[in-house]
Amino acid sequence: KAGVTQTPRYLIKTRGQQVTLSCSPISGHRSVSWYQQTPGQGLQFLFEYFSETQRNKGNFPGRFSGRQFSNSRSEMNVSTLELGDSALYLCASTLQGANTGELFFGEGSRLTVL
Amino acid sequence: GQQLNQSPQSMFIQEGEDVSMNCTSSSIFNTWLWYKQEPGEGPVLLIALYKAGELTSNGRLTAQFGITRKDSFLNISASIPSDVGIYFCAGQSPGGSQGNLIFGKGTKLSVKP
Numbered sequence: 001k002a003g004v005t006q007t008p009r010y011l012i013k014t015r016g017q018q019v020t021l022s023c024s025p026i027s028g029h030r031s032v033s034w035y036q037q038t039p040g041q042g043l044q045f046l047f048e049y050f051s052e053t054q055r056n057k058g059n060f061p062g063r064f065s066g067r068q069f070s071n072s073r074s075e076m077n078v079s080t081l082e083l084g085d086s087a088l089y090l091c092a093s094t095l096q097g098a099n100t101g102e103l104f105f106g107e108g109s110r111l112t113v114l
Numbered sequence: 115g116q117q118l119n120q121s122p123q124s125m126f127i128q129e130g131e132d133v134s135m136n137c138t139s140s141s142i143f144n145t146w147l148w149y150k151q152e153p154g155e156g157p158v159l160l161i162a163l164y165k166a167g168e169l170t171s172n173g174r175l176t177a178q179f180g181i182t183r184k185d186s187f188l189n190i191s192a193s194i195p196s197d198v199g200i201y202f203c204a205g206q207s208p209g210g211s212q213g214n215l216i217f218g219k220g221t222k223l224s225v226k227p
Contacts, residue, residue, distance in 0.1 A: 004156070033213030043202065043217035056211040090156050094213055100206050101147045101215055105156030
């Protein structure tokens, strides 16, 4: 069974640019969550999607947005990039109805903002 | 917002030793989980706890959900080199959605053969 797939794995952007990251969940998983991981703040929840609807959102500015498609694939977008947006962005999927917290993470997309 | 205090931040131990790490919170959680992350990988779920007082084992790993619902610990017995990684506790607060977890800052474990 294929795991959670995130693309791209690595990318470098400059301040002011925007970026789109993609996540394909495990087959059959309809819930997708996104996390930002930095050395200073650790893992922080960005948002969660289920059935193309945003179910929950973390405490991040409006520059961070996301969406989910009918095939459960998800994208997140960060506009007007800042240096502090440099981080590992992790996507996780879960089977709806599964016990809470049993997230399956991808390997992440490492974003560097110069 | 809610925070989890995880300790210790790092541990450097000899192979064969037992390891203990814990997480505390000022507020209660409905679920406590322990994840492990290795370099270049995403976190992987090790143990999930759903009831206060619950004690669960997964091989050499044992974790407990504190009675107050504000803490949890993870023990690793007879450590081996492949135990190296960062261990994260995570909690789901009452009313929180399925994929919305609060993570501790992690315990970095190094094992000397």
